[in-house]
Amino acid sequence: MASEQAETRSAAAALETGRRVIRAERAGLDAxxxxxxxAFAEAVALIGGAAGRLIICGVGKSGHVARKVSSTFASTGTPSFFLHAAEAGHGDLGIIGSGDVVLxxxxxxxxxxxxxxxxxxQRRGLPLIAVTxxxxSDxxxxxxxxxxxxxxAEADPAIPAPTTSALMMLALGDALAAALWHGRGFSADDFSRLHPSGRLGAALARVGDLLDGLPPAPQVxxxxxxxxxxxxxxxxxxxxxxxxDPDTGPDTGAAAVTGLITDGDLRRALLRDPPRAGEAAVSARDIMTRDPLTLDAGQSAxxxxALMEQRQISQLVITGHGKPESGSEREHGPTILHLQxxxxxxxx
Incomplete structure (x- = not known):
């Protein structure tokens, strides 16, 4: 019983500490x-107007933050490199070039x-932005x-480990990057070209990019x-x-998609009673799903x-023109994009 009570008190103390730290760091972000x-707008202008790259430097926890911030800038259209301050004096100062801005x-x-x-x-006369x-200070x-x-103050006054200060640096770096990409009109399409891999890259891909190897859907x-x-x-x-239906197609002469028939629709039609003598045979118009959902190949994956989840369906008719990574336009469709x-x- 005593050990259970001790574990309960320990868990409660851990929760309280966690909440206190998060609230302290949130207060730092508000401040x-x-x-x-x-000066913030001035920094954005300096970075945006640089003829060269953005060099971001730090050491210790600030160095870890600097590395992440540099990565954010690079992935959002601003060429950026991280410079570790401790390695700079051992030759890595060569990273810094004329036309660069240093943060x-x-x-x-x-x-x-x-x-x-x-x-x-100072010897090079390069623009320097300081976060401190x-x-x-020097x-x-x-x-x-x-x-x-x-x-x-840091999140725990008893232990002055860089917590709130590091978080504020990280947020400030993200704010600079965001202000810059909004000012440049950097778009989700631009980001997807710089971030083609992983789940994030896949979500930003155009539907047309996923159609390679898919044949056009058969038509009846x-x-x-x-x-x-x-x-x-x-x-x-x-x-x-x-x-x-060729009679309702666009002026280009292509037939309009008026329905969709799955193999399940076909099986159900075959299992019904066959038509009696004198009755018209079952045709595509009788079993098709009318006006199926379509999506242009230029839309995002x-x-x-999201459309499949909203409508609770597992396939979409894809039409129109996609723009693959090569930059060439080619027509994709109509074809079928499956959830799988x-x-x-x-x-x-």
Whole structure:
């Protein structure tokens, strides 16, 4: 019983500590947002107007944050490299080139590893943006643009590990990157070209990019017989066929898609009582799903998945023109996109 009570008290203490730390860090972010001033816009302009790249430097926890922020800039259209301050004096200063803008992160602004970097920047006359909490520090004094962190205590005053300060640096870096990509009109399509891999890249891909290797969907006329439908579905290998009507197609002469017949629709039709003498035979128009949902190949894969989930369906008719990564336009369709293909591409 005593051990159970001790475990309960320990769990309660852990929860309380976790909530206190998160609330303290949230307060730091609120203070950071309130502290932004025209220097923030100046920093965005400096980075956006650079003839070269954005070099982001830090050491310790600030170095870890700097590496992540540099990655965010690079993936959103701003060429950026991370420079570890401790390695800079051992040859890595060569990363910095003429035309570059340098962003240095340091809570204290006094880390001795920064000295060679500051001296090099000053000799080159390069623009320097500083993120620090101490306006009187060497870093702040050397910078042409100072983004000062608000005077907020770390999440646990008893242990001054970089917690709230590191989070504020990370948020400030993300804010700079976001302000820049919004100002440049950087789009989701632009991002997808720089981030083609992983689940995020798959979700941003265009539907047309997922159609490679898919044949056009087989088509049958409104009056096609069950045998003709079965032959078309078997030939197409997609488990379904489109019903088209040349009389309602666009001016280009292509027949309009008016219905969809799956192999399940066909089986159900064959299991019904056959027509009696004198009755018309069952045709495609009798068993098709009318006006099936369609999606242009230029839409995102995420949009296709969302539509399938919303309508509780497992396939979409894809029409129109896609734009593959090569940049060439080619027509994709009409064809059928199955939910399984989205799952294999890790869109979901």
């Amino acid at each position: 950071l947002a309130d502290s932004l001033d025209p 240095i992160l340091s809570n204290s602004g006094q880390s001795r590893e920064l000295l060679p970097v500051l001296q090099f920047i 909490s101490d306006a009187g 870093l702040a004094q050397a910078a042409g643009c100072l983004l000062r962190l608000p005077p907020v 006329a409104l009056e096609a017989s069950l045998r003709e439908i079965a032959e078309a579905i078997t030939r197409g290998g997609l488990g379904c066929a489109l019903v088209t 995420a949009a296709a998945l 293909r989205l799952l294999r591409a890790q869109v979901a």
